[in-house]
Structures are given as C-alpha cells and as structure tokens.
C-alpha cells in the first residue's frame with residue numbers, strides 16, 4: 001500500500017516516488033542533521049500527545065495496526081494516536097484522532113513548523129480522503145503547529161497553536177482522488193518516468209536521489225547563477241542548457257548575474273585591490289577572529305527563550321597581535337544545562353576591550369551578542385562593545401573579490417579552498433553549523449564517555465577551523481594588497 005509520505009513524494013516528483021517505492025536503492029543516507037531534525041519532530045509529536053491524556057497509542061505496524069485501530073474504536077476509545085486506516089491501496093497513520101461528543105472525529109495533524117504550509121494541507125487532505133473512504137465520520141481537520149508568538153520558556157502551556165484547515169482540505173479532495181490514481185499508476189509502471197531536474201529537487205524537501213539525477217550537471221551550472229528566477233531556469237532546463245558555458249550571450253540576465261556569468265566564462269577572478277586595501281585598513285589590533293555555534297530547538301529549554309530561538313553553546317576565537325603572533329581561545333559547553341552564563345563569562349575573559357572582532361557574515365554574531373546582552377544586562381555594555389567592534393570579512397567577497405571557483409557563493413566554505421587550497425571542510429566529521437547542532441545535542445545527551453570525547457573533539461576541530469580559516473584568508477588578502 002502507498003502512504004501519505006508517498007503521496008507527498010509524488011506531488012514533489014513522480015520519478016522520486018517511483019525510485020522510492022520500486023527502485024533498488026540509491027537514495028542518500030540521512031545526514032546527522034537530517035536525523036536530528038527527525039528526532040526533533042518526534043519530540044514535538046510526543047509533547048503534542050501529552051496534551052491528550054485520554055489518548056491511546058496504536059503501536060502495531062502494517063495490517064496489525066489496522067486491526068488494533070478498529071478494535072480500539074469498537075471498544076469506545078475517545079482519542080487515538082497513530083490510528084491506521086486504509087482505502088483503495090492507501091494506508092495512513094493519523095497523528096491524533098479525537099472523538100467528538102456527537103460521535104464524529106477531529107483529525108489533528110501535528111507539525112514542528114511555526115505556520116501552516118501548503119504540503120501540510122496536502123498531507124491532511126490525503127488522510128481525509130482515506131478516512132472518509134474507510135467510513136470514518138471525520139468532520140474537522142486541525143493543524144497543530146508550534147506557537148512562536150507567545151510561548152516563552154519555562155511556560156510551555158502555549159507551545160502549540162491549533163488552526164482549523166477543514167475548508168482547504170475539503171477543497172482539495174477532487175485533486176487528491178485524481179492524484180491517488182495517478183501515483184498508483186506511476187509505481188505500477190515498469191520503469192521510472194522521465195522527469196527533468198529543477199527546483200523541485202530541493203523543494204519542499206531535498207530529494208535523496210540527487211546523486212543520480214544531477215550526475216550530468218557541471219559545477220558551473222545555471223543553478224549557481226544568483227537569484228535566477230524560476231521561469232528562466234525552467235526555460236533553460238527545457239532546452240537542455242545546464243552549463244553556464246552553453247548560455248546564449250544574449251540570454252536576459254541582471255547586471256549582477258551577467259557579471260557572475262562573465263567571471264565564470266573568463267575563468268579568472270575579478271579583484272578590486274583598492275577596495276580590499278581600503279577595507280583591510282579599517283581593522284585594528286589585536287584582531288579577534290570570532291565565530292559562534294548555536295542551537296535553536298523547536299521546544300525551548302532555557303529561561304526566556306521562545307521556540308526556535310538560538311542560543312550559543314560554543315565559540316572559537318583566534319587573536320592576531322600586531323607583532324604577528326596568533327593565540328587561540330575557545331569555549332564548548334559540554335553538559336545539557338544552560339550554556340549561556342558560563343559562555344558569556346568565558347567570552348568576556350577572552351575578548352578584551354580593544355581591537356576588531358572579525359566575523360564572517362557578522363549579522364549572525366551581532367544578533368547572538370545582542371540577545372545575550374538583553375538576557376544578561378549586567379554584561380550588556382561589555383557585550384555591546386563587542387558588537388560595536390564587529391568587522392565583516394565576507395564583505396570583501398561580496399564587493400571586491402569574485403572568483404569563478406566560488407561558483408557565485410561568498411560562503412566561507414566555498415571561499416576558503418580557493419584562497420587557501422591546503423584548508424577545506426571536506427574531511428571534517430562536522431562540516432557545517434546544522435551538523436554541529438546535531439553533534440552537540442548528541443554529545444550532551446550520551447552517557448558514553450568515548451562517544452562524548454569524539455563529539456567534543458569533532459566540535460572543537462570544526463569551530464577552530466572556522467576562525468583559523470578567517471586568519472588564513474585575512475593573511476592571503478594582506479599579501480595580495482601588499
């Protein structure tokens with residue numbers, strides 16, 4: 001039987017649906033951050049269930065779940081979690097199903113997002129179709145999602161917001177019926193349908209078959225052209241034009257897009273030495289190269305935080321003195337309690353009252369520092385002084401240094417191997433901020449000291465690399481303008 005996940009997959013891409021159901025593997029394994037997102041979704045689901053104390057969990061799987069659900073309903077259950085129903089080859093499990101006094105049922109779909117999204121309505125719409133088809137008298141569908149507006153830790157009583165989406169769900173029923181038939185035909189076919197790649201490979205979910213479908217796409221592809229609109233992209237895909245090298249010279253582009261395309265075509269960097277020199281001249285010693293790692297859980301866990309508010313758990317700081325010596329300081333919070341008080345104390349002991357604080361994409365560090373200043377007013381002035389001395393290294397790569405190998409990105413992960421080929425993030429177990437969050441959570445939760453040590457080392461190596469990369473890039477730029 002096909003499931004509601006299959007339905008959503010089919011809406012995204014029929015080829016993906018076929019590969020998932022009929023293909024012989026080839027899907028990319030989940031990354032640590034994807035696993036972490038799944039676990040977070042499960043935690044949200046458990047908290048939502050806790051709001052229905054009379055709820056009964058259907059634990060069985062497959063056919064047995066159908067039988068267990070029917071038995072629970074026959075025995076007079078008033079609220080079911082993971083109730084299973086099938087109809088015409090489709091099987092759904094409902095997050096929460098609540099019986100109303102008049103005997104009808106309300107379907108409650110739980111989501112970890114902060115608003116109703118289009119795919120949520122489709123998700124509920126396919127459940128509605130199956131419930132109706134199976135003879136369940138359902139007459140309302142609510143989306144229960146995270147409420148960021150008024151929920152503040154420690155009061156989690158308003159963590160969820162319920163929104164009635166019945167009208168939208170009912171309006172989609174004719175299309176659900178059509179698509180259910182179409183998707184069954186797709187999976188019954190002997191081979192995958194031909195579907196061109198495009199934006200749907202990333203939205204609404206990143207497809208796990210990109211390694212297969214995107215094989216022929218060159219690194220310098222039309223997908224790297226900054227802010228190229230969907231219509232133009234589709235037009236190029238339809239004509240088989242994937243490489244920037246194949247782009248017609250008169251293809252309509254904005255000035256910025258044209259400048260990027262020309263840089264890629266020439267294969268040479270565009271460097272404005274004067275602009276770089278002017279920007280570098282504004283930095284003052286001692287130069288602190290600084291980077292935070294933060295965690296933003298759906299369920300807030302420390303005082304004053306709302307759902308998805310970020311709190312820092314780690315930072316790294318390399319300090320370059322006027323005489324050229326470099327020292328390193330860092331902080332990593334290793335337990336599950338609130339990292340902010342000890343982190344702020346360490347931070348203020350490591351960053352003195354003078355000298356620039358170099359960040360890459362400084363608005364992120366500025367936001368974290370300002371939030372800490374507001375949370376800990378006794379340290380407000382010292383933290384604000386750090387905000388006032390922030391100096392953004394990324395600006396140079398937006399304004400004055402454009403390299404074809406960066407493929408239109410100014411991210412430090414792309415810039416670093418171009419300017420400092422001996423350094424890269426490729427070999428690191430933690431290679432981006434999302435994975436750092438997942439590993440930090442794993443580190444503070446695990447009781448295994450060996451695993452804890454491994455996670456600790458991986459996190460410190462990653463954050464160290466972020467600030468050491470900035471030192472190395474800064475030194476390359478200094479040599480360039482010299």
Ligand code: SF4
Pocket residue numbers: 012013014015016019195196197198200201202207208209210213214
């Ligand atoms: S990578 Fe794109 S085209 Fe290929 S299966 Fe996934 S969504 Fe479809």
